[in-house]
Amino acid sequence: MLIETHAHLDDKQFDADRDEVISRAFSGGVEKIINIGAGLGSSQRSVTLAEKYENIFCSIGLHPHYFMEYGEKSFAKFDEFKALSSSKKVIAIGEIGLDYFIPDGSIITEEQKELQKKGFMEQLEFAKELKLPVILHCRGSRPEAPSAYRESDDAYEDVLKIVSEFPELNFVWHSFGGRLEFVEKVLVKENMLISFAGNITYNKPGAEIFDVIRKIPIDKIMLETDCPYLAPVPMRGKRNEPLFVKYVAQKIAEVKNVDFEELARITTSTAERFFRL
């Protein structure tokens, strides 16, 4: 059985068939799902969804783009955000972090970086208060438009520097896209795990991501889809859903040359321990 550690089932793309998507996952080998907040609205919807289903849990978090969109006004919403944590289904804070990639092609300013860092650190303080694990979102700036594995390490280095000031917290780097030299810096930290999403299946043999995966001990890996985005091969191009976490598991089992069942067992127990499920 697998645990889908990063879904966005509250997304509009699931409005027409959310219940079917969820039952497909639970009857297809997914044991538990964690739905992720990525703003105030999605955190609220995540709590509502998790309250409805026994085996759905959720995180609440304000994504770095939330701070880009609302600027200083974001901080006025913190009380409302924090109040959501009273639900017992809230088991983590995230996805939070730094995102230096601006979709419209512009280059992030120092001021925007500072705003993201402020929002990130306030939420880390909150996680510390609640003693909850943290789901990290990190994306480096990309001056050109190359593959996901060519993104700059800038945001990764900044996130690592900030989270190193919170040794009492546990972290997972979600949909990891860092380079091999960077993953070595993460692996020396005992309080950090790494999770992979469907986009790992887009790479050709020999891609750096597979060296990254081989480098990480299996018991430091968790699985996710990040649905509705990043559907893994063979579903690439379709809407992603929690059931497809099995393709991510298959790919990692293949790269690490272990049985699917073995990989499922270890990643599931890691997720249960990390999220205290």
Ligand SMILES: [Zn+2]
């Ligand atoms: Zn996400």
